[in-house]
Amino acid sequence: MRTVSVNGLAVAYAASGARAPAVCLVHGTGGSSAVWAHQLENLGDVAQVVAVDLPGHGGSGGSIPKRIEDAAAVVAAFLDALGLGRVVIGGHSMGGAIAQHFALAYPDRVQGLILVGTGARLRVLPRLLELLASDYAQGVDLLMSLAIGPEAPDELRTSLHRSTANNPPGVVLGDLTACDVFDVMSRIATVQVPTLAICGAQDRLTPPKYSRFFGERIAGARVVVVPGAGHYVQVEKPRETTAAIREFLGGLERRTPRE
Ligand code: COA
Numbered sequence: 001m002r003t004v005s006v007n008g009l010a011v012a013y014a015a016s017g018a019r020a021p022a023v024c025l026v027h028g029t030g031g032s033s034a035v036w037a038h039q040l041e042n043l044g045d046v047a048q049v050v051a052v053d054l055p056g057h058g059g060s061g062g063s064i065p066k067r068i069e070d071a072a073a074v075v076a077a078f079l080d081a082l083g084l085g086r087v088v089i090g091g092h093s094m095g096g097a098i099a100q101h102f103a104l105a106y107p108d109r110v111q112g113l114i115l116v117g118t119g120a121r122l123r124v125l126p127r128l129l130e131l132l133a134s135d136y137a138q139g140v141d142l143l144m145s146l147a148i149g150p151e152a153p154d155e156l157r158t159s160l161h162r163s164t165a166n167n168p169p170g171v172v173l174g175d176l177t178a179c180d181v182f183d184v185m186s187r188i189a190t191v192q193v194p195t196l197a198i199c200g201a202q203d204r205l206t207p208p209k210y211s212r213f214f215g216e217r218i219a220g221a222r223v224v225v226v227p228g229a230g231h232y233v234q235v236e237k238p239r240e241t242t243a244a245i246r247e248f249l250g251g252l253e254r255r256t257p258r259e
Contacts, residue, residue, distance in 0.1 A: 004078065012059030020048065021252060024052065025051040025114075026090065064174065066178060092232075093205070099113060100113070100115070113191060113196070122182045140161065149203070194248070196244065202228070202230050208225045
């Protein structure tokens, strides 16, 4: 892991590759850059990939802003600190919400948008928010039972559950509370960059309908629904997800030749 100072805060990130385009990947609720392990390992030959640990997550200090749009500003400051101007911005779940806000707020900085297991609105089951506040362990149990697809192997189920449960109390609830009020459904059609939406066919937190919505609203967006995967599609079906991203990045190169 590396760290960079962002507004005086030590922000951890993982990185691979050195060639254009630069791709910034943002994890979801209670997550870290670790959810992009396969993509970091396998896309470094076609892109410079950076995966951030949002403040208060993984190896980063501080705490994430309460609003998704403010978290997008933190990602912009993170990219400034790395000297990355224009990027392909991607995110999973809450990270996908941050990526959408980033694309809406900083269109000149975005070469492409990758939306993984996310939606343009992310309302959260009230029962889930209540449980996370009253009984954190049970709340995480419910969250992960919905998040991980039925075909995921037990080891993966255990490791994703453990990494989410290990967050300091309040982090997961804070992330989901921010998701609950996130809604760019009426604005997302203004996105004009090449967009890829990927989700698991068995995703119960952000069902395929949410990804198809991107396909209907964002001109030219490609939608990939991966069979046999739940909400953690990039971890549950890493090869399929990475292949879809690789193809998308190859298409970008053909559209916008490097200078
Ligand atoms: N993309 C496309 N359509 C969406 C959408 C999105 N991102 N978000 C909501 N919608 C649709 C819904 O499918 C629904 O359509 P319908 O009326 O045809 O059934 C409509 O918009 C309203 O949905 P919603 O805003 O979610 O409100 P709700 O009161 O119907 O449902 C929940 C609230 C929490 C029950 C529901 O959002 C849900 O089951 N969410 C998934 C579980 C969860 O907690 N996910 C966490 C996400 S981080």
